[in-house]
Amino acid sequence: MIGQFAVTAKSNEIPAVQGLLKLFDLTNVVVTVDAMLTQTDTAQQITTAGGAYVFTVKANQPKLLAACKNLPWKDVPSHTSTSRGHGRKATRTIKVTTAPAWVEFAGATQFAQVRRTVTRNGKKTVEIVYLITSADHQAPPATLAAWVQAHWGIENRLHRIRDVTYDEDRSEARTGNSPQVMATLRNTAISLLRLTGAENIAQRLRHHARNPETILNLLLSR
Numbered sequence: 001m002i003g004q005f006a007v008t009a010k011s012n013e014i015p016a017v018q019g020l021l022k023l024f025d026l027t028n029v030v031v032t033v034d035a036m037l038t039q040t041d042t043a044q045q046i047t048t049a050g051g052a053y054v055f056t057v058k059a060n061q062p063k064l065l066a067a068c069k070n071l072p073w074k075d076v077p078s079h080t081s082t083s084r085g086h087g088r089k090a091t092r093t094i095k096v097t098t099a100p101a102w103v104e105f106a107g108a109t110q111f112a113q114v115r116r117t118v119t120r121n122g123k124k125t126v127e128i129v130y131l132i133t134s135a136d137h138q139a140p141p142a143t144l145a146a147w148v149q150a151h152w153g154i155e156n157r158l159h160r161i162r163d164v165t166y167d168e169d170r171s172e173a174r175t176g177n178s179p180q181v182m183a184t185l186r187n188t189a190i191s192l193l194r195l196t197g198a199e200n201i202a203q204r205l206r207h208h209a210r211n212p213e214t215i216l217n218l219l220l221s222r
Helices: 013-021 040-048 062-069 141-165 178-195 201-210 213-221
Strands: 030-033 052-057 078-085 088-098 110-120 123-133
Touching (some): 030 141, 052 062, 062 123, 088 141
Antiparallel strands (some): 088 110
């Protein structure tokens, strides 16, 4: 976790993300965001700063989503990869095509269709997601797929830890600066544990609770 920006009252994540991006040098950086943040102003900000974006396209951009769905995907070659772990099998198929000239979205160079087929306990689920990116053709399908998978991994490696392990939604720190301070402390703790190679944060927290002296060793060594 390298940055945090509070959403102000009566606002939303869109201006907060744009403010957060101003804190970083985006030269040659690839920025991925959730679908709510797929906005042309954000795209323009990233490309003007020398970066590239990979945005998910969903119903909050209805015209763009319709354009994605109507592209001739059956004629586009695909790249497929399969992974196994945690009792499931996941097959990801990605197709990438050049963005048509009529697309009015800042910096757009390519569209992608990602199909995820997950089988767990004999039950199969299929999800199709569309992407828009400013990355040029030096970013082939396998590279785009890796960026998307890494973005989805943030949910499991950060957001879910805060929601489940720290039970953040039921925190009683809800007024003034206390929510942001507590979020900062949780993010710092998770980041420190990740730097030590921890994969199971809940397990590591239980270990430190039983052996409090290891917390001091962790803080002094980082």
